[in-house]
Amino acid sequence: MFDYHLHSNFSADCDTPMEATIEQAIKAGLKEICFTEHIDYEYPDPTIDFDLDLLNYDKKLHQVRARYGDQIQIKKGVELGLQPHQVGDYSALMDKEAFDFVICSMHTADKKDLHSGNFFANKTIEEAYRQYYEELLYCVTHFKQYSVLGHLDLVKRYTKEQSEHDFHDIIGEIFKIIIADGKGIELNTSGFRYGLESGMPSPDILKLYKACGGEIITLGSDSHVASTVAYQFQESLELLESLGFQYITTFKNQKPTFHSISSFK
Ligand SMILES: [Zn+2]
Numbered sequence: 001m002f003d004y005h006l007h008s009n010f011s012a013d014c015d016t017p018m019e020a021t022i023e024q025a026i027k028a029g030l031k032e033i034c035f036t037e038h039i040d041y042e043y044p045d046p047t048i049d050f051d052l053d054l055l056n057y058d059k060k061l062h063q064v065r066a067r068y069g070d071q072i073q074i075k076k077g078v079e080l081g082l083q084p085h086q087v088g089d090y091s092a093l094m095d096k097e098a099f100d101f102v103i104c105s106m107h108t109a110d111k112k113d114l115h116s117g118n119f120f121a122n123k124t125i126e127e128a129y130r131q132y133y134e135e136l137l138y139c140v141t142h143f144k145q146y147s148v149l150g151h152l153d154l155v156k157r158y159t160k161e162q163s164e165h166d167f168h169d170i171i172g173e174i175f176k177i178i179i180a181d182g183k184g185i186e187l188n189t190s191g192f193r194y195g196l197e198s199g200m201p202s203p204d205i206l207k208l209y210k211a212c213g214g215e216i217i218t219l220g221s222d223s224h225v226a227s228t229v230a231y232q233f234q235e236s237l238e239l240l241e242s243l244g245f246q247y248i249t250t251f252k253n254q255k256p257t258f259h260s261i262s263s264f265k
C-alpha cells in the first residue's frame, strides 16, 4: 500500500520529523510513501507562513532515501494551496522545480482561510460551498501543473450543517476538465479524524468522478503525526472497489503508475 499525502516538519503546521513517519510507514508494511509538504502563498492567517525550504527539503529526501531506501520508496511531493489570483505564480514555481507528485488543494476561498471561519461569515452554506467550487473550477481551468486535486470537498469540514445541494453540476464541470487533462483526485482519509462521516471527497462525489470516466486516484492520510499514517486505508480500498474503481495510482516525475486494488487484499 502507498500513502500519498504526508506532512513532516518541513510544513509550517507540522512538527513531526520525517524519520518518525517513515519508520511508522515501514512498520505498517507500506511499500511507498510520498511527502507532500505545504506551499500556500499569501495564506490569509499572517501568524503562519506556509513557505517551503526547497533546497533543504531535497537534501533531506536524499538523506532518508539513503537510510531507508532498501525498506521503502520515498517520493518527493508538494501540496499547493491554490488561490485563483495566484495561478501564474504557481505555474512559474512548477516550471523551475521538479516533484514526483503535486497535490492541487484549496485551503482558502474569497482570499479568506476556511480554518478560522472568516470565509463563512455573512454567507449561507449554499453561497459558501458554491463560491468554493467556483474558485476550484477557475483554478483547474487555468493551472495545469499538478497530479491530483486534494481533499476536493474540504469546504464541508468547516460547517456543522451540510448543504442540501450536492453541487454535482459544478463538480462535474471540474471533473470534465481534470480528466481531459490527465489529472486525478485523491481520497483523503483525514475526513474521518475531523468528524466527517467519510473521507474527502464523500462517496457521492467519488461516484460522480467514476461516472465521468475518472480513473486516477491516490490514497492519502494527510498525516501531520506519525500515528495516523495509512489511517482507514483498508476501509477506503473496500469503498473504492465497491464504487467500481480498479486501481490506486502512484507517481514518479508526475507520471502515473496504476496498481490493481485487488492485489492489496
Ligand atoms: Zn490540505
Ligand SMILES: [Zn+2]
Pocket: 005, 007, 079, 222
Ligand atoms: Zn495536507
